[in-house]
Each structure stands twice: as C-alpha cells, then as structure tokens.
Amino acid sequence: MRVKAGVRKEKRVQVRLIIDGGRMLGIGRKKELAEYNPQLTREELIKRCRILVIDDEKPSLIDDLSRDGFAVDYDNKGDDVSKIEKNIYDLVLLDFGGVGMAYGRDQGLSLLKHIKRVNPATFVLAYTSKSLPPEQSAFYRLTDGTLYKDAGIQESFERIEQSLRQALNVERIWDGIVQLALKNPEDRGELEKTLMRCLKKKKFDNLYDRLAHEVGQSVKDGLVGGLVAKLIDLAMKGAVGG
Amino acid sequence: MGGEVERKRAKEYRSSTISAEVVANYAKQMDLAEKERIAAVANELKKYPPALHEIRKYNRTIKQEAERLCRAASPSDADNADPSLVRIWKSSELMTYQFEILELIANETLVDLPRKTESEVYKIFHKCVRIYELEAEKRNISVSIRGSSPRAIVCDKTFPIIPTVLLENAIRHGLSDTEVRVRVEDVGVKRCRISVSNIGPRVETLPDIFEKGVSVDKNAGGQGVGLYLAQLVARQHGTLITLDQAKYSERGDVYTFALGLETL
Numbered sequence: 410m411r412v413k414a415g416v417r418k419e420k421r422v423q424v425r426l427i428i429d430g431g432r433m434l435g436i437g438r439k440k441e442l443a444e445y446n447p448q449l450t451r452e453e454l455i456k457r458c459r460i461l462v463i464d465d466e467k468p469s470l471i472d473d474l475s476r477d478g479f480a481v482d483y484d485n486k487g488d489d490v491s492k493i494e495k496n497i498y499d500l501v502l503l504d505f506g507g508v509g510m511a512y513g514r515d516q517g518l519s520l521l522k523h524i525k526r527v528n529p530a531t532f533v534l535a536y537t538s539k540s541l542p543p544e545q546s547a548f549y550r551l552t553d554g555t556l557y558k559d560a561g562i563q564e565s566f567e568r569i570e571q572s573l574r575q576a577l578n579v580e581r582i583w584d585g586i587v588q589l590a591l592k593n594p595e596d597r598g599e600l601e602k603t604l605m606r607c608l609k610k611k612k613f614d615n616l617y618d619r620l621a622h623e624v625g626q627s628v629k630d631g632l633v634g635g636l637v638a639k640l641i642d643l644a645m646k647g648a649v650g651g
Numbered sequence: 652m653g654g655e656v657e658r659k660r661a662k663e664y665r666s667s668t669i670s671a672e673v674v675a676n677y678a679k680q681m682d683l684a685e686k687e688r689i690a691a692v693a694n695e696l697k698k699y700p701p702a703l704h705e706i707r708k709y710n711r712t713i714k715q716e717a718e719r720l721c722r723a724a725s726p727s728d729a730d731n732a733d734p735s736l737v738r739i740w741k742s743s744e745l746m747t748y749q750f751e752i753l754e755l756i757a758n759e760t761l762v763d764l765p766r767k768t769e770s771e772v773y774k775i776f777h778k779c780v781r782i783y784e785l786e787a788e789k790r791n792i793s794v795s796i797r798g799s800s801p802r803a804i805v806c807d808k809t810f811p812i813i814p815t816v817l818l819e820n821a822i823r824h825g826l827s828d829t830e831v832r833v834r835v836e837d838v839g840v841k842r843c844r845i846s847v848s849n850i851g852p853r854v855e856t857l858p859d860i861f862e863k864g865v866s867v868d869k870n871a872g873g874q875g876v877g878l879y880l881a882q883l884v885a886r887q888h889g890t891l892i893t894l895d896q897a898k899y900s901e902r903g904d905v906y907t908f909a910l911g912l913e914t915l
Contacts, residue, residue, distance in 0.1 A: 469715060470715075506704075535808075538703075538704055538707035538708060538711070538750075539700060539704050540699070540700040540703050540704065540753070540754045540757050540758065541700075541758065542700075542757075542758060543758055543760040546758065546760050546761060546763075546764070549761065549764050549808055550764055550765065553767060554767060554768050554807050555807050555808045557747060557751075558707065558708075558711060559707045559708070559710050559711035559714060559743075559746075559747050559750070560711075560747070561714055561715065561718050561740075561744065562715055562718050562719065562722075563718065563722075563729075564778075568807075571768075571769075
C-alpha cells in the first residue's frame, strides 16, 4: 500500500511539473485582456483616431496636427458635446476658461464633469495655461493628463500620440463599458469571463446579450455598443499580433 | 483696550494727557487700515492669474514659432539650427518651466494630484538639461547626462519641477569651469536613482535647505522656494530628495541631490 501511495504521489508531482512547465511556455495559460492590445503604428494611430479641441481661442496646434494627417475638430464653446456622448472622439483637449458655460459656473471643469459622467471612457487632456485656484484643481484631478498650452510642437505631438495609445487601450475601454453598463460592480468578474470567452471564440452574441440584460435594452446602437465594437475591433487586431 | 494692562499703565503714568478713548480710536483706525491693506493685496493677487495666463500665451507664440523655424532650417535635428534661434526657443521652454513653478507657488494643492502618466524619466531630465545648457554656458559650466531610461508613473503637471529646480540650483551655485552631472540609474528591481551633482563653494554647516525660505546664498539669486517645492513634488511621488556633501578640492565641495523612484 505504501509503495502504491508513493507512486501516486510521484505521478502527481510529474503531472504538476508538466502543467507548470507548460504554463511557463504559455501552454494552457488563460490569456489576459491586456494581451489583446494591438501594437499600432503611428500611421494606423493617425488613421483610426479623432481628436476634439475645445478652446475659446483656436490654437495653431490644430493646423500642425491637421497637416500631419490627424483628424481634428474644433469647438470654441463646448456647449454641444453630443458627439462625445456618441463616442466619436478618442481624445479631447479641453481648455478651462471660456468653455462649457452651458454646464455650470466652473466652465471647463463643469464640462469635464459632464463628459466623465456620460462617457467615462473619453480620454481628456487638461489644455490650459490658466493658473487655477485650489477649489478648481479638480480640473487636473479629473482629466487623464495635462498638455501645457505653451508646450512646444514636438512635445505636444508626443503627448497627443501617447494619449491616443492610452485611449485605445482595451482595458481602459473595458473599464468604461463596465462603468456604464454594470449596476452592481461585483458582477464585473463574471462579465469579464464572458468577454474573455467571446474573444477566444471570436463570437460576441453572448457578450451583447449579457450587456443587454444589464442595461435593460439592446446595446448595439448605443454608447455601450459603440465602445464594445471599438474594443472588439482593437482586440481582434491585437489577437492576430497587429 | 480697557484691560488689566491698561489700568496698570494708567497708574504708572498718571500725568499722561492721552485719554484711553483717543488711543482706542487710533487703534481702531489702525485695524481698519490693516484690513483695507489685506483686502487690497488680495484684490491685486486676483489679477495675477489672468496676467500669467496672458504671458503664457505670448510665450507659446514665441516658442512654437521659434521651433517651427528651427525645424524648417534643420529638419533632422532642430537643436542644430541657427544658435540664436535655438536660444530663443530654449529660453521660452525655460519660461514654461518657470511658469509651472509659479503656479505651484500660487496653488500648493497641486502636489495632491494623482500620478497618472507613464513617462520616461531620462527623457524628462534630458529635455531639462538641453534647456539649461544655455544658462550653464553663461557661467562656464558644462552639463552632462547619462544613464538608463526607466519608465515611471508620474504626475505630468508637477514632476518636471524636480529636474527644473535641481538643475537650476546646481548651475546657479556651481563654480565656473566645473561640471553638473545628471545620472539616471536602475537600482534593484523596479527602482531607479536620479542624482544631480555640482561643485560649489564650501558651506561648513548647511541649513535645512528644503525648508521654505531657506537659502544658502542669497546673493546667488534664490528665493528659498525651489527646493521646498521640489521636495513637495518628491513626496507626491512617494520619495524624498536627499543632499550629500563631499569634499572635492580647495575650491569647493561636491553637492549631490538624489532621489529614488519606483519604476515599471
């Protein structure tokens, strides 16, 4: 009996070693969402992305960006952010003064709060040269980063490209979907399992059904649907090593 | 007025012809004048942010136009364009850094901002070195930077204040014909060490130079605010700047400011 038990233990150890060895080689290991991030070239990034500049005075940086092939829209007031709500833009450069008056007294900060409430996945860079008092420092806290308004051209390009790559990060987009769709944050784990299964099978009906159940209606045409489509597009590119 | 001290004084100086009422009125007027003075200062301070905003706009125009001209003249390496143009461009870059320091002076709560931006530490310091090289040249000081390029999560609004202050300080207090050395090194797992060293005149007993208002040499032009702010920013990034002093020669000592930083 003792001999048999010893053999069984040895076999268990061998099996464990094979499993661990396989995992080290990437065999049988579950793929993480981050591994679906595509490696976009600069050209692909420029082609995919759309930028919105909200500033009461049109900055010359817009012409520089347009000349380089970036799709840039300009809004001098920021009173109508319906396109942000529809997830048209990957990046918003947001000034503080003289914009967003329709959303509250705190100008750019009020607009920023609105944007983050309706579409938390929007990547927003604080784009102001105003010295803000402590009570308005939330403007920097709520944005995803800062681009000095008096930054150089090359520096501005680098910061914008870096931000666009962050904006197209599948984990970040997934965070936005979860924030918008889930009533109970504790269900995130289950929803993520559904997403990973769908990504593996490359079939997404289950994910749409699950999200529709959460939201209470079809999500394909709404903001959540738009974000899911974006995530799938990027993840499928990432899955084939793009 | 009207307290125990006043009664004692009245007994002590019986022959005084100034009545308590006159003194009280005078004190009241002084209080009012002080309140008005404070209100006037506060009012003037409100004008400061809009003024700074306007200056920054002009600075942006100068910087971007100079950069465009430099890039047009030397597309492969804009830093090698006409030196006078490059000087204008870099000077306006320097102004931007100074504006950020002014902004932090006006609003210290900026050091409570979260760290969100993945950045190359070496690149941030290297950019600052290229800008301050011109200032160093004026004082016959050379600046070198070497090291690895670790990435760290920083607050992009405040972190550049650290290299700005350390370099400015090193150049301002450096002796002529010496070198300011900037090093960015990987130390251990997920950690780097950044150091800025210079050779400056010997100070026998250094005060706590990270305290607000403390300056080693007032004649050198410092206000005693830069290192205080840099230390606040270092704290924001979960670290502290330290200063080490070592004997170099009869001319002076080597001063090394260093900080560790968590990397990715």
